[in-house]
Amino acid sequence: MAEKLKTATLGSAGTFAGEAATLMCEKYAEFGEVVYRASMEACYEALDRGEVEVVILGQERTGQSHPGRELIDRGYSVMKQEVVPLACNLYVKPGVAKEHIRKIVGHGSIHQCTAYLDKNFPGVPREQHHLNSVEAAKEVMTGDGSMAVVGSRSLVKLVPGLHTIASGIDSGAAASWWAYTKKPIFSDTPNRLVITGRFASDGSLGDLIAGIHSAGFRLRAMGSFAVNEGCGNYDYVMSFVGQGTRRAVEGVVKKFAGARLAGAFNQA
The missing domain is CATH 3.30.70.260 (ACT domain)
Structure with missing residues (x-):
């Protein structure tokens, strides 16, 4: 049997990227051990240095433009693609009431929740975390209760104690995940x-x-x-x-x- 490809993705198993990587590893025998990096740039660097052979990252989301610049700027190739529903939830620190939320954080998927957030949290500022949704959730848990975080269904496994105040807030949005390689497969x-x-x-x-x-x-x-x-x-x-x-x-x-x-x- 051919040796499996060492794979990297963003954050941890509890991020949307982690969920997508898990699904693709189950579906396709080529993918092997998954390692996690704190940022998308760190994933690309791991691929460029030869630490991994594949990186699985989001290529397109409902309502967002087609990125794909990595294929042009870095000369990568694509070996697999998978479209996965996001199923975003909104989480807070336990005991926090909706009316006390003064800021909503998350990662890329926060943009797919615009309709819900506009309706239910008008005027509340939103911020995309510079790393990933797990780190954003940790900041929510250590904060003063004024923040909420948009995240995946698996987020509570990685950041214990989060309380779900709303489920499925992305209007059925999906994301397309591409497995990038440095050498064509x-x-x-x-x-x-x-x-x-x-x-x-x-x-x-x-x-x-x-x-x-x-x-x-x-x-x-x-x-x-x-x-x-x-x-x-x-x-x-x-x-x-x-x-x-x-x-x-x-x-x-x-x-x-x-x-x-x-x-x-x-x-x-």
């Missing part, structure tokens, strides 16, 4: 693709998409990032769904300067 017959590239307003982007379509894949989602090279020039991260061969896809991609196959994998 590609399937020869994938059903998912990720392609990056810089394109101008000369129609070549459309030509690439048409070529990938002829290889058996349809455009699923696309994110664009402005570059300082004049109007109409953007860096793109594109994901495709379908069925075909990596060889055919690579034959299309190589026709476009700057384009790169950044993922060719099978999604169960």
